[in-house]
Amino acid sequence: EIDIMKRACEISAESYIEVMKSIKPGDNEQEIEALFLYEFAKRGGRFPAYTPIVAGGEGACVLHYIENDKELAASDLILVDAGCEYKMYASDITRTFPVSGKFSDEQLQIYNIVLKANLAAIDAVKTGNSIMEPQMVSEKVITEGLVELGILSGDVNQLHKNGAFKDFYMHKVGHWLGLDVHDVGDKEEPFKPGMILTCEPGLYIREEQIGIRLENNILITNDAPIDLMSEI
Ligand code: GLY
Numbered sequence: 001e002i003d004i005m006k007r008a009c010e011i012s013a014e015s016y017i018e019v020m021k022s023i024k025p026g027d028n029e030q031e032i033e034a035l036f037l038y039e040f041a042k043r044g045g046r047f048p049a050y051t052p053i054v055a056g057g058e059g060a061c062v063l064h065y066i067e068n069d070k071e072l073a074a075s076d077l078i079l080v081d082a083g084c085e086y087k088m089y090a091s092d093i094t095r096t097f098p099v100s101g102k103f104s105d106e107q108l109q110i111y112n113i114v115l116k117a118n119l120a121a122i123d124a125v126k127t128g129n130s131i132m133e134p135q136m137v138s139e140k141v142i143t144e145g146l147v148e149l150g151i152l153s154g155d156v157n158q159l160h161k162n163g164a165f166k167d168f169y170m171h172k173v174g175h176w177l178g179l180d181v182h183d184v185g186d187k188e189e190p191f192k193p194g195m196i197l198t199c200e201p202g203l204y205i206r207e208e209q210i211g212i213r214l215e216n217n218i219l220i221t222n223d224a225p226i227d228l229m230s231e232i
Pocket residue numbers: 050081092181200215
């Protein structure tokens with residue numbers, strides 16, 4: 001099962017790398033969706049594991065945006081949440097990147113906060129922990145980031161305790177992954193080697209039309225977690 005899921009992740013990662021090369025201002029979101037489906041199928045992943053989300057600009061702030069019908073502007077970030085299914089197993093990946101190929105300073109600052117949250121969450125995926133540890137770690141990093149950005153002010157621990165981040169990070173850090181993209185299982189079950197879950201913190205600032213999420217698939221082991229999306 002793990003080998004099949006590794007291949008699903010590899011196909012998804014390779015597809016991102018291919019499609020990213022061709023994205024340009026003026027493309028329609030649904031063209032990008034079609035390119036992903038093509039790259040998946042070319043590698044043996046005929047179906048997506050879920051309806052792809054291809055969201056330029058403010059669409060990225062709508063969590064399950066699947067209209068995928070807008071034109072991309074050069075100043076937009078594009079959020080793509082598109083994973084293939086391979087031999088009936090799911091992969092689930094999100095990347096957010098600039099349509100023009102170059103981040104603005106503000107976009108980069110926010111991107112780096114989400115990247116830090118993603119990496120910190122992955123680090124917390126250890127046998128014996130449960131989803132609560134990456135959840136908390138990601139919330140803390142996002143809260144710190146919101147203070148750095150000047151969107152929140154006050155003591156980070158207190159803001160975290162009060163849930164002040166929830167207007168900007170309003171979903172959970174991840175979920176089990178397997179035959180289904182949101183696979184079955186007790187959400188808070190302690191991590192054991194062989195389990196696979198997603199780590200997908202995000203930061204969504206509607207006023208700035210910026211929504212950023214980074215989502216990787218993580219294999220739990222007795223040692224360090226294995227990031228099945230580390231290639232991208
Ligand atoms: N693609 C659905 C999710 O990230 O949970």
